[in-house]
Amino acid sequence: MTGNSTIDIIILIFNNLILIFGITIMSSYLILAFLSSIQLKRYMHENRFVNYDVLLRVDNAPKISIIAPAYNEGRTIEANVLSLLSLKYSNYEVIVVNDGSKDDSIEVLKRAFDLIPRKEKYLAQLPTKAVKEVYISSNPANSKLIVVDKLNGGKADALNTGINVSNYPFFVCIDVDCIMMQDALLKLAKPFMEQSERRVIATGGVIRVANSCVIKSGNLIEVKVPDNFLARVQIIEYLRSFILGRMAWSKLDGLLIISGAFGMFDKEIAIKSGGYNTKTVGEDMELIVRMRRYMIDQKQSYVVQYIPNPLCWTEVPESFSILRKQRSRWTRGTMETLWMHKGMFLNPKYKILGLLSFPYWFVYEYLAPFVEVIGLIVTLVLLFIGFLNVKFCILLFLFAYTFATMVSALALYAEETTYRQYKSTKDIRKLGLTVLLEPLIYHPFTVYSALYGNWEKLRGHKAWGEMTRTGFNQQTKK
Amino acid sequence: MAYFTIDFFQREETLSTLISWTIAVLTFISIVAFLLTLFLRRIKVKNKEIKESYQQIIDQTLMEILFTDANPEEVFSKTKFSENLHKSLFKKLAIRSIITLRNNYVGEYVLKLKQIYTQSSLINYSVEKLNSRKWYYVIEGIRDLSSMEVAESYSDIERMLKHKNSMVQLEAMVGIIKLKGIDQLIGISTLDLHINDWQQANIFYTIKEQNMDPPEHMDSLLRSNNPSFLLLCIRLIDYYNLSEYRLRLAEIYNFSSDPNLKIEIDHTLEKFKALAQ
Numbered sequence: 050m051t052g053n054s055t056i057d058i059i060i061l062i063f064n065n066l067i068l069i070f071g072i073t074i075m076s077s078y079l080i081l082a083f084l085s086s087i088q089l090k091r092y093m094h095e096n097r098f099v100n101y102d103v104l105l106r107v108d109n110a111p112k113i114s115i116i117a118p119a120y121n122e123g124r125t126i127e128a129n130v131l132s133l134l135s136l137k138y139s140n141y142e143v144i145v146v147n148d149g150s151k152d153d154s155i156e157v158l159k160r161a162f163d164l165i166p167r168k169e170k171y172l173a174q175l176p177t178k179a180v181k182e183v184y185i186s187s188n189p190a191n192s193k194l195i196v197v198d199k200l201n202g203g204k205a206d207a208l209n210t211g212i213n214v215s216n217y218p219f220f221v222c223i224d225v226d227c228i229m230m231q232d233a234l235l236k237l238a239k240p241f242m243e244q245s246e247r248r249v250i251a252t253g254g255v256i257r258v259a260n261s262c263v264i265k266s267g268n269l270i271e272v273k274v275p276d277n278f279l280a281r282v283q284i285i286e287y288l289r290s291f292i293l294g295r296m297a298w299s300k301l302d303g304l305l306i307i308s309g310a311f312g313m314f315d316k317e318i319a320i321k322s323g324g325y326n327t328k329t330v331g332e333d334m335e336l337i338v339r340m341r342r343y344m345i346d347q348k349q350s351y352v353v354q355y356i357p358n359p360l361c362w363t364e365v366p367e368s369f370s371i372l373r374k375q376r377s378r379w380t381r382g383t384m385e386t387l388w389m390h391k392g393m394f395l396n397p398k399y400k401i402l403g404l405l406s407f408p409y410w411f412v413y414e415y416l417a418p419f420v421e422v423i424g425l426i427v428t429l430v431l432l433f434i435g436f437l438n439v440k441f442c443i444l445l446f447l448f449a450y451t452f453a454t455m456v457s458a459l460a461l462y463a464e465e466t467t468y469r470q471y472k473s474t475k476d477i478r479k480l481g482l483t484v485l486l487e488p489l490i491y492h493p494f495t496v497y498s499a500l501y502g503n504w505e506k507l508r509g510h511k512a513w514g515e516m517t518r519t520g521f522n523q524q525t526k527k
Numbered sequence: 528m529a530y531f532t533i534d535f536f537q538r539e540e541t542l543s544t545l546i547s548w549t550i551a552v553l554t555f556i557s558i559v560a561f562l563l564t565l566f567l568r569r570i571k572v573k574n575k576e577i578k579e580s581y582q583q584i585i586d587q588t589l590m591e592i593l594f595t596d597a598n599p600e601e602v603f604s605k606t607k608f609s610e611n612l613h614k615s616l617f618k619k620l621a622i623r624s625i626i627t628l629r630n631n632y633v634g635e636y637v638l639k640l641k642q643i644y645t646q647s648s649l650i651n652y653s654v655e656k657l658n659s660r661k662w663y664y665v666i667e668g669i670r671d672l673s674s675m676e677v678a679e680s681y682s683d684i685e686r687m688l689k690h691k692n693s694m695v696q697l698e699a700m701v702g703i704i705k706l707k708g709i710d711q712l713i714g715i716s717t718l719d720l721h722i723n724d725w726q727q728a729n730i731f732y733t734i735k736e737q738n739m740d741p742p743e744h745m746d747s748l749l750r751s752n753n754p755s756f757l758l759l760c761i762r763l764i765d766y767y768n769l770s771e772y773r774l775r776l777a778e779i780y781n782f783s784s785d786p787n788l789k790i791e792i793d794h795t796l797e798k799f800k801a802l803a804q
Contacts, residue, residue: 094663095694103732109724109762242725444546451553458560465564474568481561
């Protein structure tokens, strides 16, 4: 080929590695999609018969602390907290942790909920930044509410503060600007009541895209597909991930992540594991890995349960710059978690986690952008110097493209056969068109963002980055 | 993206053909998935219209039978109720409506609803489901028959306590209690079943919904060797404030090594102590 046998061999080996990578990643998507669909079907059958109102009538329903860290949420915090206080559940409290906001978040809360300082002393089981004050409401109607005002320490620190303040054995972490479904706590709590030999240590549900949805007083009224392309494409991405991915991992008992936007945890195990790690921006993934690792190290039988119901709606980035910040953070979080728990990699002690989930995450989530970009660069170089058949390259590109659109089309179909959140046919057509454009526009950008995340990590970048949100109140005006 | 050296050149044509065919298959699947999505949507919209039309027939039939002295058989044919009885969807909706009304009415209306359920042969559909190999149909059958208080189905439902599916087991537990009252717990006490908190919550829910009196034979229930069943009994003692079982609870506490039992007994005894003061 090149006339140089060494270079030819290198190219040959590299070719085959890329080929193996491509085949295995595609096969894994198909296997995960297949397993997910079986599990999803079973879950839908079972869920038909579940009466969640049972939890409203029994005294021993799990007692839950909802912990909502807030940073500069002054514009929407009152409505969001009101929404959290009116959930369909009996045994819960809401802990809003004002993480050193620079705006008027705490003043808004004080005014809206008649807050007074709590007499009990703040006891820090988990170390956190200093707490200025813990408030409760003087209005009995808001007796469920606790507000903590503290120095800025980041989301993980705020969550640990919430855990310290909480009175109950389970906690739900939620982004304060997420919209929880009214029955979300009922669905999250049920698996904790079903545990027998295996202790349920965490449950998580599906996060959906709230952009352009009609939201009034913190309640989701109508689901719509956004006009913004980026928001639309993230719907497809979330459907693939939550419906065709996590269900399978849960079945394999290899789920490595409960979304940071929304999940329920066993407080005792979370504290014994050390709480949220403030040194990573991927605190959600890192906590689950650590909790699982703790249970295995303690030789205790456990399970992490995934609930495929849409339980929480969140605003996703609508601009490339904000999206890049988000994906960069996710990449840094993944890197940090993988590095912190590198001892699990291919370690049989951790069973499915160490032998399958961890390697999978490392190779197909973390390394994938590198493989793609290097593969593309080498292809272009070889094309340029005439060592590649153009027609064959085009075929391979089409193969990758049609595979990607097929998986997305299957995700859309799975959504239609299960929760069918998008009621109008026009919305489905919009999503269908988005499926065709995603591999060409969105996917390359996410690859770039992932690589950018690596670059930021190398440069020592630790911040979350500001997630500018339009806020739900504006959406209702459209 | 993969690419090959000249070593593979001779195979490249074969590979190209293979990849072309794969692309065609993937494209076909994508198109089919998308079209199915749209098709399903249309089917659902159509089903919704059909359901609405069925519901109208069912509502008209039930209201006429319940609130007039009309002969059910005549009403069935007048409203086309009988004509649609061979359709599964119609039968499901009809049973659901009957059960909903049964839960909201008392006295003479309940008797009429039972009459409709039997005379229309919907009861046969429920029995068929009870004997189905599919667990979700079995659950539907148990629910139908226990909600309509079909006493003859008791032994069939009791048999389902040994079903391999835990949801069917739960439904059977609730079903036998609905049919013959809380004392049917004796039938569960001897089983080697772990009754988790969720299942216990469902049993409690049924007891509360039906305002059931406490079991007459609590002593017999407390002799169970099943720790999870004992836990249920302790919770019942707590719920009904049966303080006369204080000593028995203390005995169980002393002999048991189950921490959950001990916690529950502690809590109940504390409550009785507080009430006594």
